[in-house]
Structure formats: C-alpha cells, structure tokens
Amino acid sequence: xxxxxxxxGRSRFCFPTERFEVDFGIDEATRELLAGAREIGRxxxxxxxxxxxxxxxxxxxxxxYFTRFIARGEGRTRWLGPRGRRRDPGPRRTTxxxxxxxxxxxxxxxxxxxxxxxxxxxEGNVLGLGTEAQKEQFLGSFLELDRPRWACFAMTEPGAxxxxxxxxxxxxxxxxxxxLNGAKCFIGNASRADWILVQATLDPxxxxxxxxxxxxxxxxxxxxxxxxxxxxxxxxxxxxSFLLDDCRVPASHLLGGExxxxxxxxxxxxxxxxxAGRPVIAANAVGIGRAALDEALAFARAHERTGDARVRDRIxxxxxxxxxxxxxxxxxxWLADREQANLVEASMSKALAAQxxxxxTTLGMELIGTVGARGDHxxxxxxxxxxxxxxxxxxxxxxxMIISRNLVxxxx
Amino acid sequence: xxxxxxxxELALLVETTRSFAEEALTPALREAEHxxxxxxxxxxxxxxxxxxxxxxxxxxxxxGLGSLARVLVNEELAAADAGAALxxxxxxxxxxxxxxxxxxxAVDRWLGSLLGSDxxxxxxxxxxxxxARFVCQGDQLDGEVPWVPADRVDLLVLLGEDxxxxxxxxxxxxxxxxxxxxxxxxxxxxxxxxxIEARFESAAGVMRARARSRLHxxxxxxGVLRAACDFSRAYAxxxxxxxxxxxxxxxxxxxxxxxxxxxxxARLLVQEAAWRIDAGFPAEAEAAAAFAETIEASRLxxxxxxxxxxxxxxxxxxPVEKFMREARTLSQGYGGFDAxxxxxxxxxxxxxxxxxxxxxxx
Ligand SMILES: Cc1cc2nc3c(=O)[nH]c(=O)nc-3n(C[C@H](O)[C@H](O)[C@H](O)COP(=O)(O)OP(=O)(O)OC[C@H]3O[C@@H](n4cnc5c(N)ncnc54)[C@H](O)[C@@H]3O)c2cc1C
Numbered sequence: 001x002x003x004x005x006x007x008x009g010r011s012r013f014c015f016p017t018e019r020f021e022v023d024f025g026i027d028e029a030t031r032e033l034l035a036g037a038r039e040i041g042r043x044x045x046x047x048x049x050x051x052x053x054x055x056x057x058x059x060x061x062x063x064x065y066f067t068r069f070i071a072r073g074e075g076r077t078r079w080l081g082p083r084g085r086r087r088d089p090g091p092r093r094t095t096x097x098x099x100x101x102x103x104x105x106x107x108x109x110x111x112x113x114x115x116x117x118x119x120x121x122x123e124g125n126v127l128g129l130g131t132e133a134q135k136e137q138f139l140g141s142f143l144e145l146d147r148p149r150w151a152c153f154a155m156t157e158p159g160a161x162x163x164x165x166x167x168x169x170x171x172x173x174x175x176x177x178x179x180l181n182g183a184k185c186f187i188g189n190a191s192r193a194d195w196i197l198v199q200a201t202l203d204p205x206x207x208x209x210x211x212x213x214x215x216x217x218x219x220x221x222x223x224x225x226x227x228x229x230x231x232x233x234x235x236x237x238x239x240x241s242f243l244l245d246d247c248r249v250p251a252s253h254l255l256g257g258e259x260x261x262x263x264x265x266x267x268x269x270x271x272x273x274x275x276a277g278r279p280v281i282a283a284n285a286v287g288i289g290r291a292a293l294d295e296a297l298a299f300a301r302a303h304e305r306t307g308d309a310r311v312r313d314r315i316x317x318x319x320x321x322x323x324x325x326x327x328x329x330x331x332x333x334w335l336a337d338r339e340q341a342n343l344v345e346a347s348m349s350k351a352l353a354a355q356x357x358x359x360x361t362t363l364g365m366e367l368i369g370t371v372g373a374r375g376d377h378x379x380x381x382x383x384x385x386x387x388x389x390x391x392x393x394x395x396x397x398x399x400x401m402i403i404s405r406n407l408v409x410x411x412x
Numbered sequence: 413x414x415x416x417x418x419x420x421e422l423a424l425l426v427e428t429t430r431s432f433a434e435e436a437l438t439p440a441l442r443e444a445e446h447x448x449x450x451x452x453x454x455x456x457x458x459x460x461x462x463x464x465x466x467x468x469x470x471x472x473x474x475x476g477l478g479s480l481a482r483v484l485v486n487e488e489l490a491a492a493d494a495g496a497a498l499x500x501x502x503x504x505x506x507x508x509x510x511x512x513x514x515x516x517x518a519v520d521r522w523l524g525s526l527l528g529s530d531x532x533x534x535x536x537x538x539x540x541x542x543x544a545r546f547v548c549q550g551d552q553l554d555g556e557v558p559w560v561p562a563d564r565v566d567l568l569v570l571l572g573e574d575x576x577x578x579x580x581x582x583x584x585x586x587x588x589x590x591x592x593x594x595x596x597x598x599x600x601x602x603x604x605x606x607x608i609e610a611r612f613e614s615a616a617g618v619m620r621a622r623a624r625s626r627l628h629x630x631x632x633x634x635g636v637l638r639a640a641c642d643f644s645r646a647y648a649x650x651x652x653x654x655x656x657x658x659x660x661x662x663x664x665x666x667x668x669x670x671x672x673x674x675x676x677x678a679r680l681l682v683q684e685a686a687w688r689i690d691a692g693f694p695a696e697a698e699a700a701a702a703f704a705e706t707i708e709a710s711r712l713x714x715x716x717x718x719x720x721x722x723x724x725x726x727x728x729x730x731p732v733e734k735f736m737r738e739a740r741t742l743s744q745g746y747g748g749f750d751a752x753x754x755x756x757x758x759x760x761x762x763x764x765x766x767x768x769x770x771x772x773x774x
C-alpha cells in the first residue's frame with residue numbers, strides 16, 4: 001500500500017525508507033570522471049597555472065600544455081557537424097556532472113580552465129541560435145582541432161558591465177553587411193581567438209531590444225588595439241580589451257540571421273550565455289575554496305596547529321560553507337537537468353559560492369600568517385584568483401537583483 | 413545519483429504534515445504558547461495521521477521512518493509552531509540514544525509504552541550532559557538541568573560522552589517561563605538520588621545519537637527560519653515607506669535575498685546529513701556542521717525577521733518576535749553552536765589528508 005496504510009484503530013504512514021528517492025550520492029561513473037580530472041589536474045593543470053602566475057603572463061598559445069590538451073582529444077565542440085555527420089560522442093554529460101568537473105578543474109587551477117582551447121563561452125549561443133551555415137563556418141574547425149584554437153564572447157565595455165543593456169558598441173547596416181564601432185574590455189582569450197562573438201546595438205537608446213551578436217573574425221580590418229590586461233589573479237588566461245573601428249562584417253555574420261531578430265531576442269542571446277554559466281562559476285569558486293581548505297589543513301598539520309581550537313574552528317567553517325555552496329550549486333544543475341526553471345537557484349549558487357570561496361581563502365590566509373605575506377604560497381594565489389568569481393557573469397549584487405526580482409518583484 | 417526529488421511517498425508525508433500544521437497549529441500559535449501545551453483535539457489529529465511515532469520501529473507501533481523523513485516533518489511542524497512540535501511528540505530525540513546504544517530492545521522496553529497512550533500525553537526527554545551538571549554515585553544520579561522544554565518528564569534519557577542513562581524516578585521539575593518554545597512547557601530539572609534504570613555504553617553510539625539529535629533540533633530550526641523568512645517577506649511587500657513597498661528598497665531586497673539563501677543552504681546541509689544517516693554513512697561531522705550552519709543562519713534570519721517589520725516586529729501582535737526567540741532557544745541545546753563546531757572541526761582535523769568533501773561514500 002502506498003500511503004497511510006492502516007494499523008487497526010488508527011491510520012499510519014507506512015513508507016519504507018528505501019523507497020525514498022532523494023539521493024545526495026554521486027554514482028560510480030561520475031566518480032571515475034572526477035578521478036580522471038583529478039589526475040590531469042595534479043599532473044598538468046596545477047603546474048601550468050603556477051607557471052603562469054609566476055611569470056605574471058598568460059601561457060603562450062604554442063605552450064606544450066595546450067598541445068597536450070588537444071592531443072588528449074579535449075577542446076572539441078559539442079556540435080555534431082554538418083547534418084550530424086560526426087559520430088555521436090555518446091551520452092552528453094549531465095549538468096550536475098559538468099558542475100562537479102568544473103569544481104574539480106578549478107581545484108587545480110581555475111585560470112587554466114578558461115585558458116583551455118575550445119569554443120568556450122559562446123558555444124551555447126551558437127548551438128542554440130546560430131544558423132546551420134554559421135555552425136559549419138564557425139564551429140567546423142573545432143570538430144577536430146588541428147592546433148589549439150579559441151573563440152570568445154565580448155559583452156563588457158569600459159562604460160557598461162553589470163548594466164548590459166547599456167552597451168554602446170554600435171552596429172550599422174551597410175549595404176549587405178554591418179559596420180561595427182566600439183570598445184570591449186576584459187574579454188577572455190580575445191587576442192588568440194579565431195573569432196569573437198561581439199554584442200552590439202543598433203540603437204543605444206533602445207536598450208535590449210536593439211542588441212545583436214556578430215561573429216568577428218580575427219583578421220577583420222578594423223579589429224585591433226588589443227591590450228592584454230594585467231590582472232590581480234587568474235593570470236593563466238588573457239583578459240583582453242580591444243577596439244572595433246569601422247569593422248565590417250558580412251550579413252551572414254549576424255548570429256541567427258536577420259529573421260531571428262524580432263522583439264528582445266538580441267538581448268536574450270547574451271543573457272542565455274550568462275544564465276547557463278552561473279552555476280559553473282559557483283562550482284569554480286567551490287573548487288578554489290576547497291583547494292584553500294586542503295592547503296590550510298596541510299599547513300596546520302605540518303605546523304602542529306590542529307590542537308588549537310581556533311584553528312579547528314577555521315577549518316570547520318571552511319568545510320561547512322564549501323559543502324553548503326556545493327549543494328546549492330548542484331541543486332541548480334539538477335534543476336537544469338530536469339529542464340526546470342533554475343533562475344533563482346542559479347543566481348543563489350553563484351552569489352553564495354563566490355562569497356564562500358572568498359571566505360575560505362581568507363581564512364586560509366589568516367591561518368598561514370606571514371607565510372601568506374610572502375606571495376609564493378598557493379593559498380595566496382587562490383586568495384587573488386577567487387575574487388573574480390564574485391565579478392564575472394554578474395556580480396554578487398547583480399545576482400541579488402535577479403533573485404529579488406523573483407522573491408519580491410524588485411522593479412528593474 | 414544526485415537527486416533532490418523526494419518521490420511521491422515522501423512528498424505525500426510532507427504535504428499531509430503541512431496541511432495539519434497550517435490548519436491546526438498556526439491559528440493557535442499564541443494560544444498554545446500561553447497554555448504551555450496543545451489542545452487534546454490537535455493531539456488526537458496528530459496521532460491520527462501517524463506522526464507520533466514517526467521514527468519508532470513498526471513493530472513498536474511506529475511508522476518506521478528514517479532521518480530524512482524526520483527532518484522534513486520537523487520543518488513542516490516548526491514552520492507553524494516549533495513549541496507545539498515538541499509538545500506533540502511523546503518521544504522526540506530521546507529515541508536516539510536508546511536506538512543507537514541499546515538497539516530495538518531498548519527502544520521497545522523504554523519507549524513502547526509512550527506511544528498510543530491516548531489519555532494523557534507522556535513525555536520522554538533527552539538531556540545532553542554537556543548542557544547540565546551531574547554526579548553519578550553508584551547506580552544513582554544527582555544533578556541539575558537548567559532547562560528542558562517540557563512540563564512533565566515521564567522518561568529521562570541522558571547522553572554522556574560515551575554512555576547513556578535512563579531515569580524515571582527522582583525527577584523534580586520546577587516550572588519556569590522559558591525563553592521560547594513555551595508551547596512545549598519549560599522546566600528546570602533536578603535529580604536527587606535518582607536510580608539509574610538502564611545504562612548503555614558506546615562512544616560510537618553516542619556520536620551517532622548526538623548527530624541525530626542535532627538534526628532533530630536543526631530541522632525544527634529550519635522550520636522556524638522558513639516561517640520568519642516567509643512572514644517578513646510578505647510583510648515587506650505590503651508595507652510602504654518612501655513611496656513604495658519596503659521590499660523594493662534594495663537594502664531590504666538584498667537582505668531578504670540573503671535570508672533566503674542562508675535558509676536554503678542550511679536546509680540542504682541538514683537534508684544531506686539526514687540522508688547520510690539513513691544510508692548508513694558516517695554523518696557525525698556533517699550533522700554537527702549542519703546544526704552549526706543552521707544556527708548561523710538563524711543569527712541572521714531571526715533578528716532580521718523582526719527588523720523588517722520595524723517597531724511592529726517587536727510587538728507580540730506579530731509572530732516574528734516569537735520566531736526570533738524560538739530560533740535562539742533551539743540553538744542552545746546539545747552543547748550549542750560552539751560544541752557543534754568543535755565536534756565537526758575535530759573530526760575534520762583528524763580525518764583524511766585531503767578534505768575532498770567526498771560525495772556520499774566517505
Ligand atoms: C577576470 C575577468 C574576466 C572577464 N571576462 C569577460 C568575458 O570573457 N567577456 C565579457 O563580456 N566580460 C568579461 N568580464 C567582465 C565582467 O563581466 C564585468 O566586469 C562585470 O559584469 C561587472 O561589470 P563592471 O566591471 O563594468 O562593473 P560595474 O557594472 O561598473 O559595477 C561596479 C559595482 O557596482 C555594482 N552595481 C552595479 N549595478 C548595480 C545595481 N543596480 N545595484 C547594486 N549594485 C550595482 C556592481 O555589483 C559592482 O560592485 C570579465 C571580468 C573579469 C574581472
């Protein structure tokens with residue numbers, strides 16, 4: 001009997017526990033995936049990240065790390081090729097799996113995770129909104145990588161970040177093409193990218209509805225002024241500012257083609273990218289925090305400090321907060337896997353995990369004391385790296401705006 | 413694999429408990445507080461739907477459910493009235509030491525008679541010796557407990573560092589006001605030459621019993637915090653200041669967001685720890701951490717719930733001051749915040765080299 005099966009005289013629930021479906025566990029297949037990532041992380045990712053941090057510059061595109069990365073078969077597009085010709089690579093990873101992998105990757109080095117060759121940030125947009133011809137043209141070379149290749153997505157401008165509706169890079173129709181003018185900043189991998197998906201506006205006074213995304217190839221005249229920014233952390237990948245000066249692209253480079261653009265689709269193009277990315281950034285923050293926790297614990301043990309209740313308190317707080325942040329993150333991913341709305345949960349995971357990651361590295365720094373002041377301890381690097389998790393893909397404040405719109409209908 | 417869906421059956425249990433709580437407990441919130449108890453008709457309804465022996469073995473007339481069911485049910489009950497949730501449950505956390513140290517036989521022997529005693533409600537009470545002072549002389553106990561959330565104690569279970577005791581006689585109660593949870597009653601408890609009727613020894617059993625006890629308190633806390641969040645949020649959308657609903661001032665919108673985030677996060681920790689207990693995985697550190705995190709959330713949510721209502725929040729016409737007091741009161745037991753952190757921290761520091769926060773198995 002399913003419910004309320006009766007014991008004489010009174011009704012009682014009669015639910016054997018093993019029939020409950022809730023499961024906080026991770027299955028064997030996923031654990032194997034994670035073990036693989038851990039191995040690569042230890043051997044490849046951590047050393048590459050430390051090298052870049054020491055040099056204070058991104059790894060050059062011809063670095064052995066990247067060559068080995070693509071030799072392992074990584075960095076390929078998820079696109080199946082023209083008319084789905086490519087052999088189906090098997091079941092796609094679930095979002096929950098991807099998030100666990102994003103956490104494990106960031107544990108070893110978050111900067112390297114972004115530096116890795118591949119389509120990266122714009123892939124979801126192109127797969128979701130691009131025409132078949134655009135997929136062929138722009139994803140085709142990522143089906144099998146002959147050399148490390150990158151692509152990137154450019155939204156942020158010197159004058160508009162959080163308020164993405166206020167970007168001013170202008171797209172003007174010119175015969176059968178488009179002329180782009182403007183400036184973008186902090187764009188990951190831009191100067192080494194084969195193409196940049198540039199977010200622009202037809203009319204800056206018309207807000208979101210007037211925004212469009214354009215493929216801009218590296219060799220396009222007018223695309224220039226690349227400046228690789230000097231950053232506090234995450235030095236392993238380049239964050240680049242650049243200019244679009246009467247940069248002409250053909251009509252075929254408008255993402256989704258002309259037809260797609262009625263209503264607010266243009267802006268949604270960009271927001272889709274951000275939405276899908278939030279739990280990933282959250283998972284990254286958990287990974288960075290977890291690395292700090294392990295380092296802090298190792299330090300405390302090596303210096304015989306675990307007998308000190310205050311030290312134990314710090315370790316305890318770090319572990320607890322990180323565990324919580326991870327669960328928030330997996331919850332957002334789990335909803336995505338069930339194709340349920342996860343707007344609030346995704347923003348919550350990001351807002352919380354970024355904060356927790358910062359706290360964990362801070363506690364780590366406090367625990368190692370003057371050793372942290374030297375500037376060569378892993379925790380010190382993690383402390384610098386993690387800050388960006390509260391900035392990219394929507395700051396903590398922006399996440400809270402999104403959540404409050406839902407919780408209390410905060411007006412825009 | 414990671415799955416937060418409770419499934420049909422557990423969802424039905426939650427739904428039923430919620431209806432009961434909303435219909436029977438919420439409207440009588442202040443009444444129960446003043447009466448230091450719930451009405452016989454509410455008690456009858458509670459027993460009727462089978463919530464009285466939720467975790468008791470089926471053989472003993474219970475529903476035979478586990479920790480996850482417990483934390484979900486506790487949240488629903490406490491979202492209405494945490495004091496009433498304690499008052500209604502004849503067994504409560506007293507089950508855990510008996511089950512973990514004494515096994516089914518002990519549960520049957522000491523608790524079996526408390527179930528289904530329709531006429532009077534008996535109460536079994538658990539006291540963590542960290543919250544009390546006791547002296548053991550031969551087979552007798554003397555000592556004092558500053559507060560137990562009950563006006564009668566029919567069976568007292570005491571949880572020490574590596575043993576547990578059962579006492580039924582020589583218990584003196586002095587009625588006190590209680591800071592919160594008054595619907596459950598409140599007493600200072602004294603034992604004078606109380607005969608120890610049973611004594612169980614097992615350090616591992618104590619750890620597990622303490623984990624389950626902490627989850628019991630933590631899940632009640634979660635319910636109270638949910639009520640505080642929901643009530644203050646609804647109020648913030650109604651109340652206007654400076655020309656708009658106060659919720660639409662960013663300072664409050666963000667506060668409300670942070671409260672909800674703290675609640676969601678703590679709840680996931682509580683549920684994960686409960687799942688670990690049911691699955692038979694070690695859960696001591698996780699349960700202690702879940703309790704600590706819930707207390708931390710309550711430090712934000714309790715007072716903020718009042719703050720959002722301003723002066724009105726301070727008045728007893730609204731329930732938010734009750735939520736604030738009860739959240740605090742629920743945070744005081746089982747050694748409170750510091751002991752929870754100490755237990756979790758000690759386990760982490762003596763655990764494996766890399767805290768991979770492994771998923772499930774370890
Ligand atoms: C390492 C790194 C990599 C990046 N990579 C990319 C990339 O690949 N592509 C890309 O397009 N962009 C990228 N960015 C840019 C990033 O998305 C922006 O920096 C971010 O969106 C914030 O915008 P902003 O810097 O202009 O800050 P601003 O928008 O000027 O915000 C400044 C402060 O004001 C707060 N604020 C703003 N509006 C509100 C409000 N309404 N209420 C309350 N507070 C508010 C913000 O939270 C922030 O604290 C990257 C940034 C970094 C640091």
